[in-house]
Amino acid sequence: MWAALRRGLPQAGFRREVPLGPYHADFCSHAAKLIVEIDGATHADSRAHDEARTRFLNVEGYRVLRFWNNDVMTNAAGVIAAIEAALPSPLVGEGGAKRRMRGSRQG
Template sequence: MLKSKIQTELSINGIVLKLNSITNLPYQPRLKERAKALRRAENLPEVLFWTEVIKKRFHKIDFDRQRIIGNYIVDFYIRALGLIIEIDGASHDDKEVYDKIREEYLISLGLKVYRISVDDVMRNMDLVVMELEEYLFKEYGVEK
C-alpha cells in the first residue's frame, strides 16, 4: 500500500473544498515497475501538467503521478479529494470501451474522474488550470 500524508484541509481563493479521501484503495504491487516506467517515460503533456501543479504549488494540493488503483494506473490522483485526473490524447483513440469500463470501475470505488485533453495542455495551460479550479469549486466547494 502506498503511504503518503493526507491533507486535512484544502481551499482555493477562500473557498474550502470538501474532502473525500478514499482509504484502502485496491493496489496491485505487480504494477509498481510499470508505474515507475511511465513516470520515467516523461510523456510531454503529463510532464507539463505535473510541472505546473507541483512547481507552482497549485493551491498547495498534493498530487500523485502514475498512481496504481486496482488493476489500473491513473495519470494523476488527488488523495484528499478522491479525484483522478487523466490527460487524454492519442493513446485513448479507439479505446472507448476500455476507457468506459476503467472509468466505471474507478467511480464504483467512490472516486471522481476529471479529463483534460492533450491539446489543451499543449496550447493553453492557463485555461487548463482555470477549468480545473472551476471543476473543484463545482464538485467540492463549500463557502466559508
C-alpha cells in the first residue's frame, strides 16, 4: 500500500506511521487532512478503541478511511481509487489566499 500511495498519489504526500496525539496513523496526508488505515483481523476485536481513535482524529480535522487487509491484497487499484476520490481539491496549502497563522507576530 505504501508504494501504491507514493506512486499513485504523489501530490497528497502520504507518510506512514505518523504520530497524531496518542495514536499512530498507518498512512497520513497532512495536505489532504486524510488518514488511511489498513485493518487486519485483530481490529474486529478492538472496535471501541478504533471508534475512539477515529473520533479523536476527526476532532483534529482529519478524515479517516478504513480498508481491510484483504481488500488491499485483492483490489489495490480499487482501494487507491477510493482514496483518490476522497482527496480534497485543492489540497491544504495549495491555491487560495496566503494568511498568517494565528498567534504569529505581525511585523
